Amino acid sequence: MNAATTGTMTAGSAAPTRSGTAMLLPTWSLFAREILRFVRQPGRVMGSLGTPILFWLLLGSGFGHTFQPPGMGHSLSYLTYFFPGTVMLVVLFTAIFSSISVIQDRTEGFLQGVLVAPVPRLSIVLGKVLGGAMLGFVQGLILLLLAPLAGLSLTLGGFFWACGAIFLTSVALSALGFLFAWRMDSVQGFHAVMNLLMFPMWLLSGAFFSASGASFWIRAVMDINPLTYGLTALRGALHPAAERAAMGIGDPVVAAVVVTGFAVAMLLGAAWVAARPERG
Amino acid sequence: MAGQPASAVRRASTAAVRLEGLTLRYGGRTALDAVTFDVGHGELFALLGPNGSGKSTLLRILSTLLRPGSGRALIDGVDVSEAPAAARHRLGVVFQAPSVDGKLSVMENLRFQGYLYGLSGKALTARIDTLLERFALGERRRDMAGKLSGGLRRRVELAKALLHRPRVLLLDEPSTGLDLPSRQAFWQTLDELRGEDALTVVVASHLMDEAERCGRVALLDGGRLVAVDTPGALKQELGDTVMTLEASDPAALLELLTQRMGLQGVVQDGTVRLSGTADPALAPRLLAEFPEQISALRLGRPTLADVFLVRTGHAMATEPEPAETA
Numbered sequence: 001m002n003a004a005t006t007g008t009m010t011a012g013s014a015a016p017t018r019s020g021t022a023m024l025l026p027t028w029s030l031f032a033r034e035i036l037r038f039v040r041q042p043g044r045v046m047g048s049l050g051t052p053i054l055f056w057l058l059l060g061s062g063f064g065h066t067f068q069p070p071g072m073g074h075s076l077s078y079l080t081y082f083f084p085g086t087v088m089l090v091v092l093f094t095a096i097f098s099s100i101s102v103i104q105d106r107t108e109g110f111l112q113g114v115l116v117a118p119v120p121r122l123s124i125v126l127g128k129v130l131g132g133a134m135l136g137f138v139q140g141l142i143l144l145l146l147a148p149l150a151g152l153s154l155t156l157g158g159f160f161w162a163c164g165a166i167f168l169t170s171v172a173l174s175a176l177g178f179l180f181a182w183r184m185d186s187v188q189g190f191h192a193v194m195n196l197l198m199f200p201m202w203l204l205s206g207a208f209f210s211a212s213g214a215s216f217w218i219r220a221v222m223d224i225n226p227l228t229y230g231l232t233a234l235r236g237a238l239h240p241a242a243e244r245a246a247m248g249i250g251d252p253v254v255a256a257v258v259v260t261g262f263a264v265a266m267l268l269g270a271a272w273v274a275a276r277p278e279r280g
Numbered sequence: 281m282a283g284q285p286a287s288a289v290r291r292a293s294t295a296a297v298r299l300e301g302l303t304l305r306y307g308g309r310t311a312l313d314a315v316t317f318d319v320g321h322g323e324l325f326a327l328l329g330p331n332g333s334g335k336s337t338l339l340r341i342l343s344t345l346l347r348p349g350s351g352r353a354l355i356d357g358v359d360v361s362e363a364p365a366a367a368r369h370r371l372g373v374v375f376q377a378p379s380v381d382g383k384l385s386v387m388e389n390l391r392f393q394g395y396l397y398g399l400s401g402k403a404l405t406a407r408i409d410t411l412l413e414r415f416a417l418g419e420r421r422r423d424m425a426g427k428l429s430g431g432l433r434r435r436v437e438l439a440k441a442l443l444h445r446p447r448v449l450l451l452d453e454p455s456t457g458l459d460l461p462s463r464q465a466f467w468q469t470l471d472e473l474r475g476e477d478a479l480t481v482v483v484a485s486h487l488m489d490e491a492e493r494c495g496r497v498a499l500l501d502g503g504r505l506v507a508v509d510t511p512g513a514l515k516q517e518l519g520d521t522v523m524t525l526e527a528s529d530p531a532a533l534l535e536l537l538t539q540r541m542g543l544q545g546v547v548q549d550g551t552v553r554l555s556g557t558a559d560p561a562l563a564p565r566l567l568a569e570f571p572e573q574i575s576a577l578r579l580g581r582p583t584l585a586d587v588f589l590v591r592t593g594h595a596m597a598t599e600p601e602p603a604e605t606a
Binding site for chain 2: 025026028032033036037040110112115116
């Protein structure tokens, strides 16, 4: 919960009107509602879990025999290499598209009811963002438990490290989604914009191929892509140090710091857009 | 919250709602033009006006969603721009667009609403129970709100708005989407609530019959306040009788009436409404003069629509107002 706490404190100073305890209940209200609504829609649960698993099996097996990312050696199959990227894909999709509920709340009228309640805007941001992040986190976690099937061994320490990486990435992406969704009134528009952002983000995160064999500019994009660091942090939990070195994976601690920074920045951004006055 | 004695003193000396020169312009258009009036505690008050008259804007300012360009709006003595959080505690709002979450049960809707207002635990449960009983929703508490009929959902909406015991209840077009029985039941409930809790109710509506039910009415047109008074007093000014003529071509009839008899009026809903107090003796003369054109002639008591007509020089549009979403 590091990101959440950090986010609360930093952004809290920007909205000094309410004390922390006054924020807690409203935040919980919006957070719990987000989770309840998700669970009540089995289609959403199935879709967001099923798609990446299918993707992983089909793509991973298909490429398995023909495609070897450079530096990987022959000890790892592509199914194994591709696994952490699949986890991040789940997180990416769930966390970002959970922000669709922000648009729905606005168009359906629920948000108006929240805006006329004595709720600090920061509570709205935290409730919605953490709700979406929790959905991404839990689904990432479920997939993570399949790691042994992908030929990856998971130590206890590695598990907690992986949880941290997944959670931080979820918070960052959920806040990113909120940032875009807050002002939008069309779910279709949000879909279009986010797809434009999400696919390059995911493809160039090292999920598909490692940076070592890529051209200069692709590598540059991968270096500034925050998801790269989420994935690096996650790989840190799944591969021992020697294997990481062979695969050309960066320092997971540095990656975790970058992801934390990304999460805080996105939360501040979300708090900023939500704090601006509504349009007439 | 402020201590009880202090707020009691303020309540005695201030209006439930006070508007002082409230003005808002955007995009070169004046949505509200120096609107000033008071609503007393416990009043049932209507904002009546056609689409675009400024009543929705006014309601959005009162509910702290929109800041006025100039002037002030006070809820129970609290300036909505200066202290929105304090104003929000005193306000309950039922918007035209439903804020009830269809994916949650009635109970969950109310509980989450309570959390938004800082209510929790036994106090919240007790308050919810009271409201569920009050609105005869007890047996539906576990039902998903999305499965309820429009009338029931509106009751949940009302329960949500009243959960934190607001001083002032704002309703935007409360009859939208309700059938006649539900509409009547809804208004019955409003009357009772006002009696029980000394609740002040402000209703924005474009429907005459809704405004007629209210103690006082503010007529709005083009962002300006046209009149504020009781429906009775407003209608009194027009005298006793209003004459309406039905015709296949009302516009042509009005032209004839103006040319030949110097009568003024407007075309509204396929009829010609003559301006001013009508002389009943005129009726047989008109029927004799225009036997082809006039299919029916009605003499009646003036309505608020007539008041609006006389005060503004044009008729209130009667087509249903499109749902406004923010």
